[in-house]
Amino acid sequence: MKFGIVVFPGTWSDRDCYYALNDVLGQEVDYIWHKETDLSKYDCIILPGGFSYGDYLRPGAIARFSPVMASIERFVCQDRLVIGICNGFQVLCEAGLLPGALLRNDHLQYRCQRVQLKVENNSSPFTSQCKGEQVLRMPISHYEGRYYADDVTLAELEANNCVVFRYSTSTGDITEAANPNGSLHNIAGIINKKGNVLGMMPHPERACEPILGSNDGNLIWESIVVHL
Amino acid sequence: MSISKEILDKIALSRREYQLIVERLGREPSEVELGMFGSLWSEHCGYKHSKALLKHLPLGGQRVMVRPGEENAGVVDIGDGLVLVMKIESHNHPSAIEPYQGAATGVGGIVRDIFTMGARPIALLNSLRFGPLSDLHNRYLFGGVVGGIASYGNCLGIPDMGGEVFFADCYSANPLVNALCLGVAEGKNLVKARAYGEGNLLMLVGADTGRDGLHGASGLASRTFEEERELRPTVQVGNPFLEKLLIEACLELAETDWIAGMQDLGAAGLTSAAVESAARGKGGIEIDVLKVPRREKGMTPYEVMLSESQERMLVIVKKGYQDKVRAVFDHWELHSDVIGQVTVDGLARIKEGEKVVAEVPMNLLTSPPLYRRRVKKPRWLDELQSFNVTSVPDLSPREVGPVLLRLLASPNIASRHSVYRQYDHQVGDNAVVLPGNDAAVLRLKGTKKAISLTTDGNGRYCYLNPYVSGAITVAEAARNSACSGAQPLAITDCLNLGNPERDDIYYQLKECIAGMARACRKLRIPVISGNVSLYNETRDEAIYPTPVVGMVGLIEDVTRHCASGFKEEGDLVFLLGDNRTVDSSLGGSEYLELVHSLVKGSPSIDLDLEKRLHRCCLEAIKRGIINSAHDCSEGGLAVSLAESCLLGGLGFNSRSWNLEGRLDAALFGEAQSRIVVSVAPKLAAKLEAIASKWQVPVRKLGVVGGGRFIIEGYIDLSLEEAREVWWGGLEKYQ
Numbered sequence: 001m002k003f004g005i006v007v008f009p010g011t012w013s014d015r016d017c018y019y020a021l022n023d024v025l026g027q028e029v030d031y032i033w034h035k036e037t038d039l040s041k042y043d044c045i046i047l048p049g050g051f052s053y054g055d056y057l058r059p060g061a062i063a064r065f066s067p068v069m070a071s072i073e074r075f076v077c078q079d080r081l082v083i084g085i086c087n088g089f090q091v092l093c094e095a096g097l098l099p100g101a102l103l104r105n106d107h108l109q110y111r112c113q114r115v116q117l118k119v120e121n122n123s124s125p126f127t128s129q130c131k132g133e134q135v136l137r138m139p140i141s142h143y144e145g146r147y148y149a150d151d152v153t154l155a156e157l158e159a160n161n162c163v164v165f166r167y168s169t170s171t172g173d174i175t176e177a178a179n180p181n182g183s184l185h186n187i188a189g190i191i192n193k194k195g196n197v198l199g200m201m202p203h204p205e206r207a208c209e210p211i212l213g214s215n216d217g218n219l220i221w222e223s224i225v226v227h228l
Numbered sequence: 229m230s231i232s233k234e235i236l237d238k239i240a241l242s243r244r245e246y247q248l249i250v251e252r253l254g255r256e257p258s259e260v261e262l263g264m265f266g267s268l269w270s271e272h273c274g275y276k277h278s279k280a281l282l283k284h285l286p287l288g289g290q291r292v293m294v295r296p297g298e299e300n301a302g303v304v305d306i307g308d309g310l311v312l313v314m315k316i317e318s319h320n321h322p323s324a325i326e327p328y329q330g331a332a333t334g335v336g337g338i339v340r341d342i343f344t345m346g347a348r349p350i351a352l353l354n355s356l357r358f359g360p361l362s363d364l365h366n367r368y369l370f371g372g373v374v375g376g377i378a379s380y381g382n383c384l385g386i387p388d389m390g391g392e393v394f395f396a397d398c399y400s401a402n403p404l405v406n407a408l409c410l411g412v413a414e415g416k417n418l419v420k421a422r423a424y425g426e427g428n429l430l431m432l433v434g435a436d437t438g439r440d441g442l443h444g445a446s447g448l449a450s451r452t453f454e455e456e457r458e459l460r461p462t463v464q465v466g467n468p469f470l471e472k473l474l475i476e477a478c479l480e481l482a483e484t485d486w487i488a489g490m491q492d493l494g495a496a497g498l499t500s501a502a503v504e505s506a507a508r509g510k511g512g513i514e515i516d517v518l519k520v521p522r523r524e525k526g527m528t529p530y531e532v533m534l535s536e537s538q539e540r541m542l543v544i545v546k547k548g549y550q551d552k553v554r555a556v557f558d559h560w561e562l563h564s565d566v567i568g569q570v571t572v573d574g575l576a577r578i579k580e581g582e583k584v585v586a587e588v589p590m591n592l593l594t595s596p597p598l599y600r601r602r603v604k605k606p607r608w609l610d611e612l613q614s615f616n617v618t619s620v621p622d623l624s625p626r627e628v629g630p631v632l633l634r635l636l637a638s639p640n641i642a643s644r645h646s647v648y649r650q651y652d653h654q655v656g657d658n659a660v661v662l663p664g665n666d667a668a669v670l671r672l673k674g675t676k677k678a679i680s681l682t683t684d685g686n687g688r689y690c691y692l693n694p695y696v697s698g699a700i701t702v703a704e705a706a707r708n709s710a711c712s713g714a715q716p717l718a719i720t721d722c723l724n725l726g727n728p729e730r731d732d733i734y735y736q737l738k739e740c741i742a743g744m745a746r747a748c749r750k751l752r753i754p755v756i757s758g759n760v761s762l763y764n765e766t767r768d769e770a771i772y773p774t775p776v777v778g779m780v781g782l783i784e785d786v787t788r789h790c791a792s793g794f795k796e797e798g799d800l801v802f803l804l805g806d807n808r809t810v811d812s813s814l815g816g817s818e819y820l821e822l823v824h825s826l827v828k829g830s831p832s833i834d835l836d837l838e839k840r841l842h843r844c845c846l847e848a849i850k851r852g853i854i855n856s857a858h859d860c861s862e863g864g865l866a867v868s869l870a871e872s873c874l875l876g877g878l879g880f881n882s883r884s885w886n887l888e889g890r891l892d893a894a895l896f897g898e899a900q901s902r903i904v905v906s907v908a909p910k911l912a913a914k915l916e917a918i919a920s921k922w923q924v925p926v927r928k929l930g931v932v933g934g935g936r937f938i939i940e941g942y943i944d945l946s947l948e949e950a951r952e953v954w955w956g957g958l959e960k961y962q
Contacts, residue, residue: 012384013655110378112651139654
């Protein structure tokens with residue numbers, strides 16, 4: 001199986017994703033320049049973090065028009081796996097592959113810190129290796145990470161078990177204090193209805209070795225590998 | 229000579245300097261030529277007041293690959309075929325005028341200095357100074373600067389590992405914003421900033437050239453300023469996205485043999501980039517300003533040559549490789565234009581089409597007059613230093629706890645999390661010890677090694693005793709490295725002072741450099757790069773002389789690193805180093821200013837003890853004996869102990885600590901050469917043996933554990949109470 005990491009102008013988590021998957025987990029990985037359109041050799045596509053096109057206009061608003069995005073849409077229709085992290089999540093929302101939007105953090109500041117994530121759905125292809133209600137530790141790093149959707153969409157997400165991760169305390173309580181950016185329902189990550197597209201603001205690729213403070217992020221990659 | 233004072237003021241040249249130019253040139257300079265002289269002879273580019281003094285700093289060393297000034301940044305060899313490239317630079321004046329963009333472009337500039345050498349930037353740090361946050365304008369400056377650093381650095385994907393921030397009245401109108409960048413490269417891929425090889429092409433890459441930033445080097449950075457609002461348009465606006473593309477494209481080129489050199493455009497724009505790289509290459513250059521892509525219509529050759537538009541690089545392309553190089557820039561969607569070529573006639577020739585608008589021998593441009601003066605110690609300094617401690621009453625045991633809480637809440641001591649959580653410090657997957665400790669630690673992938681990074685500088689000390697404080701600045705940075713388990717490798721320094729044309733300021737500069745030089749020699753740490761920022765004053769009020777030292781240290785085995793917070797319940801806490809209570813250690817302390825509103829006295833340091841202390845601490849960490857190490861600095865021993873508790877989330881209990889001498893000096897005095905360490909009880913004897921081997925005094929202070937901070941008979945605080953004031957002390961202003 002093979003992972004493909006999309007690189008837009010301004011992407012920077014591409015190298016960290018590559019490191020976590022290739023150096024730490026021994027998986028086959030390629031970079032995909034945003035102008036490429038042939039994704040046939042990949043089993044899972046990663047849209048990594050960064051500031052694609054400088055986040056100008058709105059994060060993800062320009063990147064969604066890159067040539068690779070049309071191919072990713074087809075890729076999703078073929079029920080293959082796509083994961084968007086941070087800026088990648090923003091791109092997926094802008095492209096309409098996931099519902100809702102990521103607004104500026106409620107405190108209007110950039111936030112880089114370690115957070116706890118409660119796994120709300122461990123039956124997705126991205127979380128099967130997590131225990132039910134497990135609390136994962138990994139960092140966030142964003143200015144626009146406040147998940148927002150209208151009431152109907154939110155209700156649908158909840159009803160369909162599409163909320164995969166919520167910001168929580170270390171014991172798994174979903175509190176306002178544990179929410180680093182004002183996301184509705186403490187949402188940190190969601191999947192689409194079919195369950196083959198995951199978007200999340202926290203960075204699993206930064207939690208790939210104990211020396212970095214956590215290797216909980218590997219559970220996500222390992223889940224993908226098991227699924228495929 | 230008909231040159232007006234107005235014109236000379238604009239480019240910050242004196243009439244005598246102008247006459248010197250006429251004399252050397254044998255004629256009056258043209259407008260463009262004069263502009264070029266003004267920039268290159270500015271303090272910022274030419275170091276005319278500081279060069280003679282800076283040469284006293286030790287520059288060489290076994291690991292040092294290039295000497296300061298030879299390249300854009302300093303280089304040290306760390307083995308495994310890898311080199312580290314490091315530099316710090318000030319962006320004080322632009323940040324005072326437009327804090328967000330000023331600080332942002334400061335980051336952009338220092339990052340270019342690093343990748344222009346073919347090194348991938350892997351860490352940023354910032355050393356910041358502002359006036360008290362009780363003032364609204366200072367809060368605006370503080371918020372703007374931190375926001376600007378965050379916006380630019382985060383967009384680049386370079387981790388910002390913190391640094392330092394302090395507050396004092398003297399920085400109110402003149403904040404300090406020093407940005408440090410460190411990069412790593414394979415030694416064989418290092419790129420020189422040299423324009424050589426006749427017929428090689430000068431290619432300008434990145435942003436188009438506009439009228440922004442005219443006279444940045446000569447005007448902003450080289451004189452005091454009174455009418456800041458008027459100068460606002462001289463501050464450039466950054467485009468970090470463009471810079472990110474430049475990083476990737478230039479690093480790709482660094483791995484080829486298609487280019488002869490690279491030089492970023494910073495202060496004095498195209499003028500300094502072209503002239504300095506050609507001077508290093510011992511050749512000449514010819515540029516046609518019509519070929520420079522413009523952002524605005526109607527720009528004169530003068531404006532093109534002096535524009536400080538950001539995110540531009542000058543690449544010296546080998547003859548015949550133009551298309552290949554252009555293809556790399558095209559891939560990254562960057563503009564690139566050939567604007568001239570390298571010549572061998574030793575002249576800087578600037579043309580507008582066929583018309584020559586400047587033609588000056590290179591060596592005249594790069595050899596400004598150097599000033600050196602004899603100055604005496606100013607009398608006001610004697611008065612400040614002759615401080616008698618008995619003039620302030622000691623604290624009673626009852627007062628100690630509340631004073632400790634006040635200190636922990638002081639913006640100079642309180643937790644800096646509200647600053648560094650705005651910086652992405654984890655991108656890159658290398659951060660092992662995060663900001664908020666004595667030094668940050670980054671591992672180097674592909675090796676067993678790690679590096680530590682810290683910036684240090686205490687303007688208040690330096691105001692009171694520039695010589696001793698120069699030494700302390702170096703010693704403290706090295707001590708912070710040692711606390712992380714890293715052998716100090718090299719220094720980059722940024723000297724922020726007032727107007728050097730004033731005797732007392734020149735004295736500060738001279739003494740401060742001498743003190744730094746002494747400590748560098750004693751501790752065997754070379755200075756590999758640096759920057760001076762003079763003229764930091766407003767309405768004749770100078771800032772505290774503020775030398776800032778950025779230090780990189782090397783940890784051979786990443787698993788043997790150390791952080792500042794206590795780790796285990798039951799560990800014993802020891803003080804390594806000077807454990808006598810010396811009343812004079814209150815001089816210049818945070819305590820003295822906060823509680824008694826006094827900035828008086830004089831700090832002191834014993835460099836021999838300091839050196840032994842570092843070795844002792846390093847050995848204890850290398851052998852895995854101690855669990856935490858934290859140096860004593862602002863706020864003294866009590867604050868250091870409390871910080872280790874707060875960082876580790878564990879209490880401290882001392883039952884048998886007989887405090888000697890004055891209580892305030894024992895707990896809050898700022899004697900140098902002290903480190904608080906914690907150690908498992910069964911390893912305590914080993915620690916004592918190492919201390920005795922290095923002849924470092926060692927003294928048991930107490931035990932780690934519980935939820936309180938207790939020094940029996942004096943202090944008994946709940947950790948929560950202490951945490952609340954410490955955590956909120958700075959955060960409440962953001």
